[in-house]
Amino acid sequence: MVSLDENMLVKKIQEGDQLAWSDLVLRYEGRLTNYAQGKIKDHASCQDIVQESFLGFLAKINNFDASRSVQSYLFGILSNKITDLLRRLGRSRAIETPVDSSGNHKVSPFIDPAMGASTWYRGDEKKKLENDALIKCLGLLINQFVQKKDYLKLKSIELIFVNGLSNLEAANILSIDNKTVASHRHYANNFIIDNLKKMNLSPSVFPHLSEQDQNS
Amino acid sequence: MTISNATLDAFIDDHLNEQETIKVEKAVRESPELQALLSSIIASRDMGDHSIGAIWRREHLSCPTREELSSYKEEALDPQRIDYIKFHLETVGCKACKANLSDLNCTKGSLKNADAHEKHRQFLENSKILLPKKQ
Numbered sequence: 001m002v003s004l005d006e007n008m009l010v011k012k013i014q015e016g017d018q019l020a021w022s023d024l025v026l027r028y029e030g031r032l033t034n035y036a037q038g039k040i041k042d043h044a045s046c047q048d049i050v051q052e053s054f055l056g057f058l059a060k061i062n063n064f065d066a067s068r069s070v071q072s073y074l075f076g077i078l079s080n081k082i083t084d085l086l087r088r089l090g091r092s093r094a095i096e097t098p099v100d101s102s103g104n105h106k107v108s109p110f111i112d113p114a115m116g117a118s119t120w121y122r123g124d125e126k127k128k129l130e131n132d133a134l135i136k137c138l139g140l141l142i143n144q145f146v147q148k149k150d151y152l153k154l155k156s157i158e159l160i161f162v163n164g165l166s167n168l169e170a171a172n173i174l175s176i177d178n179k180t181v182a183s184h185r186h187y188a189n190n191f192i193i194d195n196l197k198k199m200n201l202s203p204s205v206f207p208h209l210s211e212q213d214q215n216s
Numbered sequence: 217m218t219i220s221n222a223t224l225d226a227f228i229d230d231h232l233n234e235q236e237t238i239k240v241e242k243a244v245r246e247s248p249e250l251q252a253l254l255s256s257i258i259a260s261r262d263m264g265d266h267s268i269g270a271i272w273r274r275e276h277l278s279c280p281t282r283e284e285l286s287s288y289k290e291e292a293l294d295p296q297r298i299d300y301i302k303f304h305l306e307t308v309g310c311k312a313c314k315a316n317l318s319d320l321n322c323t324k325g326s327l328k329n330a331d332a333h334e335k336h337r338q339f340l341e342n343s344k345i346l347l348p349k350k351q
């Protein structure tokens with residue numbers, strides 16, 4: 001969720017306000033450092049990589065999309081920097097960068113550490129709008145579950161979408177019937193499709209929607 | 217563990233826990249089909265096509281706010297919400313929320329020693345020149 005307060009802070013930094021910059025660093029440094037420490041043992045490197053992430057954020061501050069949360073954006077930059085670092089240290093998973101038939105490493109999806117538009121959308125404005133619409137639909141869906149305290153449905157679809165589990169695996173974790181999970185998934189897919197249509201978007205631009213229903 | 221598109225997608229985002237990651241790595245190493253699937257997912261992401269899971273993870277769509285995590289720590293939320301946050305942290309295994317919670321639990325702050333404090337001070341000092349110029 002994006003707080004007004006957060007947007008104001010970014011606006012002040014865009015205007016060159018030093019206090020706002022210190023405030024932002026102080027506010028997010030701790031959580032980012034803890035996140036890095038979960039992946040990198042050397043604590044001094046963690047501080048470096050967190051500082052580099054702040055610099056990455058600052059470098060693109062004028063293009064910051066106010067509809068995004070600062071925290072998600074910073075975690076995204078940091079996570080890409082960690083992947084790069086681990087790869088340099090040779091500790092990354094070999095299959096993270098696929099190799100083509102002649103043995104050359106293919107370009108990975110982690111090219112731009114600041115996760116700018118170029119990485120996620122390749123400068124394609126249409127794709128950006130489609131993805132933004134999907135973010136909105138998912139936000140509405142999650143919010144509906146939370147408002148109605150329908151946490152079982154939220155848990156089901158979170159296990160399926162976020163953790164990539166099958167209906168059966170999710171059902172086992174939640175100690176419920178496989179069919180109930182399937183109905184939750186179906187409900188979520190329909191909700192997203194209906195809302196995409198309301199936004200005048202064709203659900204066919206998201207092949208994942210139908211795929212995920214079949215993939216049970 | 218069934219390895220579907222969505223599992224590989226979560227794997228690319230480094231979202232799986234250690235055990236699951238090892239299982240997926242092994243399966244991918246042994247199966248040319250899974251290798252091809254993994255490459256195709258990476259390629260379509262590169263074209264700007266992202267799955268629901270990738271978008272959900274990246275935007276932290278179901279993450280409780282920092283304030284809620286703080287109340288969770290104090291158990292000052294309704295029991296259903298507490299139960300959900302526990303699930304989000306432990307079962308879903310959200311690394312960003314775990315990092316937030318450890319930060320909230322850390323009374324000393326993230327700067328554990330004098331060196332770290334000095335590095336932080338220098339960083340703020342040096343990075344100020346990179347701020348956009350005041351109009």
Ligand SMILES: [Zn+2]
Nearest residue numbers: 279280310313
């Ligand atoms: Zn979370």
